[in-house]
Amino acid sequence: MKYVVATLEEIAPGDRKIVEVAGRSIGIFNVSGELFALRNRCPHQGAPLCQGSLWGTVTASVPGQIEYTPGGEILSCPHHGWEFHIRTGQSWCDPGRLRVGGYRVDVESGKDLLEDDAPDAAGPGGEAPAGRVKGPYVAETIPVTIEGHYVVLDVA
Template structure:
């Protein structure tokens, strides 16, 4: 395997995404609540470049005619059809069985149970992806 530098830690601030191309695949790298996450740039609905979507929050459960907003910078909205995904879990907000392809950035750890997991590593000099 080859370790490829993909970003400096300070390049990715809350509420932004850096899209990187590694080999033949694109990934969006996000920072949410101080943790880094990488998602494959393909919406499970029609393959849209989901990481180019708006990073936002969502409505929280509330009374009729009352709109409580929350989860700022935790949701990405697909630019083609508006599907919304949780940036921490990759789950679709309406159907949790529909998920983005995941790869959480961790400090020198791997998660063998992740599906199509990108091998990513956080180091003092930047963020690396193993290919």
């Protein structure tokens, strides 16, 4: 089922908005103009994951030559600092014990809202951020679309 949760202007690049939809707290993130949504619950003691800090990535081609790439794609839990990649929900800290759900995000026109059957949520994808070791768990992501000037979540 689709839910209108914001206007596009309400979530500027680098910002987030936390909403309650179908009994779930969900964080919507604007990463350089792309929208992603994650369940607002860290698997360790239920911390409000989406209230955590956003980071870029750190790489080092050789010891001592550290390079920080901003981008705000790494979300760290506000309670214990465990990290998740916003685009995929993939865990990046203590991967043997972490798991949180994520949802797929799409951009559609307003008329497609009435005509289109939403596809099933996709699994994790993409490459690992530089300098990170991929863990076996994936955060719960939620499909997000932009329909006209509205941000819409597709929550099953």
